Amino acid sequence: MSWKALSISMLIMTVGPAANSQEFNCQVSVIAPQIQSTPPRIWKSMETAILELMNNRRWTDRNYTPEERIEVNLLLTINEQSGMDRFSGKLQVTYARPVFGTDYNTPVIDLIDNDVDFTFLENTQIDFSVDRYQNNLASILGFYAYFILGLDGDTFSQLGGSDMYATAQQIVTIAQGASSPGWKAFEGNNNRYWLVDNQLQAVFRPLRECLYTYHxxxxxxxxxxxxxxxxxxMDAIERLRTVHQAKPASYNMQVFFNAKNDELVELFKPVPTQDKSRLFTTLQIIDPGNISKYQNMMRGS
Incomplete structure (x- = not known):
């Protein structure tokens, strides 16, 4: 049993059912810097609706104490508005996991989804169902909720997020009939379809095992x-070479290192050069986009 599961069990026994809580502590911001004609209350209403869905819904049958709620930040940037109720833009999704014995949160995911297209009416709630496509914004939020639950599970136990990823994939499957982008394999390699499909492929198992070992x-x-x-x-990162060899420049590896590159630099700056040279060699192969940062890591600067 992980320390997280153990702490949840102990707190439930101590304070009883009142400690049970939803899974997420989600912070939401909606901005529209390019749209001046729409009243700000529309964005506030949208923000409130997203917040209520993420924080008030029970996404699983598991019990979370308030202290164990998963910290998520969503930044929705609206770039275009068509008519009164149709919007498009991008969604930044970040999730950081607490580190045992410290007050530090380690970043696990930090991505920007550029395929966000939806309808929304002021002062309405966002209804979500795992089994039915109701609204594109609801499906997008549900997808990332379950994908993050999968990541969280993987960081606490070996392959512990499989059932959550399966639910995220179910959301993708149901959304195949939608006209909105981001759900289909042929639309590109860096979208919601491939994010969860890759995560469940056997070739990406070392990445999921890395999530556990790393954290x-x-x-x-x-x-x-x-x-x-x-x-x-270092050993966990080294094993990611096999993923890179099979699927070079994959979306999932990009997402992983987008969250982790700065942390890796800070973790290994103080390490003697000879002890981190193998890590540097691996990183420059599997994450070349951040090579300048890793060079600073080697210099200790």
Whole structure:
């Protein structure tokens, strides 16, 4: 049992059913810097509706204490409005996981979805169903809710997020009939379809195993054994070579390193050059987009 599951169980026994809570503590911002004609109250209404769906819905049958709620940030940028109720833009999704024994949260996902197209009426709630496509915004939010639950599960136990990814994939399947972008394989390699499809493919298993080793064996033990924890992280990153060889420049690897590159630099700056040279060699192969940062890591600057 992970320390997270153990702490949840202990708190439930201590304070009883009143401690049960929804899964997310989600912060939401809606902005429209290019649209001047729409009253700001529309964006506030949209923000409130998203917040209520994310934070008030029970997404699983698991019990979360308030302290265990998953910290998520959503930034919705509206770029275009057609008529009164149709909007398009982009959604930034970030999730950071607490590190055991510290007050530090480690970033797990930080992505921007550019395929956000939906209808919304002021002062209406967003209704979501796993089994039925009702509204594109609802499906997008539901997809990322379950994908994040999958990531969270993977960071606490080996392949612990499989059922949540399966639900996210079900949302993608049901949305295939929608005209909105982001749901179909042929639309591109970096969309919601491929994000969850890749995550469930056997070739990406080392990436999911990395999520566990990096966080549970690495970050969660930093407070007690920093050298061993760093080695666990280096070994986990090294095993990602197989993913890169099979699926070079995959969306999922980009998403992983977009969240982790700065943290990796800070973690390994103090390490002697000879001890991190293998890590640097691996990173420049599997994450070349951040090579300048990793060069700074090697210089310790």
């Amino acid at each position: 549970r064996m690495g970050m969660d033990n930093m407070h007690s054994d920093i050298e061993t924890s760093r080695q666990e992280i």
